[in-house]
Amino acid sequence: MNTATTPDTAPCASASETPVSTWKMRRWPASRETSIPAWIYSDSSLFNREMEVFHDGPSWNFVGLECEIEVVGAFKRSWIGPRSVIMVRGEDEAVHVLENRCAHRGSQLCWENRGVVKDFTCPYHHWNYDLQGDLLGLPFLRGAMGKGGMPRDFRKLDHGLRKLRVTTLGGIVWASFSDEAPSLDDYLGEEIHALVLRATGGGRRKLRLLGYNRQLLPCNWKLYLENSRDPYHATLLHSFFLTFGLLRTDTAFKAVPTVGGRHGIMASTYSAATAGQQNEVTSQLANLKTDFTLEDMEVVKPVDEMGDSSMINFSVLPSVFFQQHGNSLALRHLIPKSASLSELSWTHYGFVDDDEAMNRRRLKQANLMGPAGYVAVDDSEVLARMQPVAESSPESVQIVTMGGVDHDSQDTMLTETLIRGFYSYYREKMGL
């Protein structure tokens, strides 16, 4: 037998070598504002604590779009951290978000991603709930032939599904497990609130679902969150962006951490004038391919639909990134599965009053994003290769000093201010 290939037969580590909760013993390295220790990407006890503090804690999580559940009984399955939830249109026509967990034995209630139902019945013991999550009935409540049955003091109203707090803004559904969460407006802050409305038609237009892209990212959720707050890499890694002038260091740019680093905004301007032009800035970019053109240029020629010549992308802790790349609009739902695994679900949308040309443009420009995106694959590939490095050297330290040491707003892409802002907020909430 080749023992080298049978790690399962190796002697177990003794229990004393594996502390139950290692994160409390961790110490953030010196130069706190500009250092990130690698153990935050692999420690499973820390991951569990993060889910308590952020996803289950006093925050608002992205769940879905109202237009995904238009009729009474229409539901969509979603996620808050690793926990499955059901977003459903109730008899009262309001949106309800319920934990996808039977109140009886905790089995998963709903096994479909989308559909329309009259009520929910658990497949295990057929406990039956209405669209608001209240327990309607259960088989053999009084037993059979005088035997079995629930105690006489069993009250159905004490055994409903876990109901989350729900609110909507701009056609987007948000939910919270916590009674302590402030109002969504306060949680988002003024700037993000305004940007959510900008991205969703200002309350005047109705969203239209275009479809989903889902991918597994074999990395810690924070690696993706940092990536979505890192304009520095975008000027270097994403040569597709650069080549077509969609995002370059020679365009006006703002990096704005908000609410003490909780959220992060990246706003850039684009114009037909910069597309395809080369100058002294672009000459420093090794990845810029000046002789590369596309046969179908509509993929990289956005129309200024918001009327402000801007592409504004922003990250709302803990779960969603609002994407505006050209005319490709999407909500990137970041779903942590474990310390080393995440899912990224892209919900692409447009508006019901989009004309045919805009609809075509959105679908075509979606080629830049998602698991096969001209731009996005660069990120999923880099992050997938970062995770094993972080796991193999948990005591190593990363630095984020581009653009200084604090986390104020900056008007350059050459900054890590948004990452510093996030970790300032993170350390405070985690007590690290």
Add this chain to the structure above:
Amino acid sequence: MDKRLSTSINDPALRAEVRDLYDDYAASLDDLDFPAWVGFFGEGCLYRVVSLENFNQGLPLSTIECHGLGSLRDRIAAIRETAVFEPRTLRRMVSGTRINGVGVEIRAQANFAVFESLSDREPHLFITGRYLDRLTRENGRLKLHERICVYDNYRVRTSLIYPI
């Protein structure tokens, strides 16, 4: 061999011709022979890679969407010139070829399973699904006028770099 359109979905010669086309198509991509890959498509073609989830719900979003030969060449150029990705080898297994209809065009389908071998790990099943095709004959040769690759995966495993 008679190169006019066959009138029967059970015509053994037509089935063999379509099977050969599918095998050759898969080999071109396995070998990263992209000019050969583009050569399997006709002018004005539509090539989509789309999740079963979107397909079943009639949602228009694709994971890859190409209109016309130029757009296929753009996809290849971007992979070659701008995309950053870990080296990998893909093997496409095609089976279950069926002819669904014969008229001015041929409607056909087949199953695919793609195994992915990344630079420092074992091969795994990367993606599986169906090709749904409309074929037309150009200068005697069958060309893909439309190929919709409907993948069964709920999620793509990290990244879809090369076409299916």
